[in-house]
Amino acid sequence: MFTLYGLPSLGRLRQPSPWVMKVELALHALGLEYVLENIPASRIATFGPTGKVPFLVSEGISLNESERIVGAIERYGELKSYPRPADQNDKDGIAFVRLVEDHFYSIICLSKYENRDSSNLMFAELFPNLPTPAIRFIANFAARIIKRRFSGTSIGGLTDAEIAHEAARDIAALSKQLSENGFIASTRLTVYDFTVAAHIAAIFFWPFDNWLTLLLREDRVFREYLERTAYAVGGFEYEISL
CATH class of the missing domain: 1.20.1050.10 (Glutathione S-transferase Yfyf (Class Pi); Chain A, domain 2)
Known part of the structure; x- marks a missing residue:
């Protein structure tokens, strides 16, 4: 189980950070279970290694930066990997x-x-x-x-x-x-x-x-x-x- 840290929702927008949402879409595509923990805006600057979200943790791993996270979590998708269609450009x-x-x-x-x-x-x-x-x-x-x-x-x-x-x-x-x-x-x-x-x-x-x-x-x-x-x-x- 992964814990993904993001921003609080705004209005009906459940995740205002596109970088966090990017990781969420990747987790869904891989079929990986995760919990989204929204950090109050007042705590973001002092949270995690960089003071930014997304920040992903699980047993034995701690990752920040959306591109790094998306690249790293694919190996945890036992049943799925990222789609690579034949016409991918x-x-x-x-x-x-x-x-x-x-x-x-x-x-x-x-x-x-x-x-x-x-x-x-x-x-x-x-x-x-x-x-x-x-x-x-x-x-x-x-x-x-x-x-x-x-x-x-x-x-x-x-x-x-x-x-x-x-x-x-x-x-x-x-x-x-x-x-x-x-x-x-x-x-x-x-x-x-x-x-x-x-x-x-x-x-x-x-x-x-x-x-x-x-x-x-x-x-x-x-x-x-x-x-x-x-x-x-x-x-x-x-x-x-x-």
Whole structure:
């Protein structure tokens, strides 16, 4: 039995971290039993070896970083291994994983923090015991940190309109690939879908007002892809019942 540590749910989104959700999808695909333990946001920085999630533990093992975890747990799947269909295109898989992890993820983060009203709601849910002034301070501080973090990336110096244009291009590329293949690197599930589906789901089901969420929901291919991936890994719930 594995214990996977992640973030608390937000609204109906059961796991807001795409990196944790990526590991969950891999565990489901391998048929491995696990328990998800959500760490309060106030404890994340001091939890585990890196102060980040995901963090996976079991008898004799302790792993962090999603890519390392996904690679390591396959040997524990006695009945299953990751699907490797004959038409798997590793070139496409790697390219789209890099697109969502590096470029699209930057846009996702900026979209979540730039709207102060939505950001305040998010932090109020993460820190339910803090007063409103403290929540506003955290939201403003986090927005500055996020903006500084991505200032050195390809979207760092762009205007809001230019970032929206970049987002539309990423979404169009993903939509075209998924419309043609059904999955990101094949006509069937591959290991690359754990990353892509998790990142899409983490913003598609985002419970607060967000322009990027609306863009994704306009294209039905993304909901269909998430449903297809959930079924392919053996059943997975992106949302919880309130």
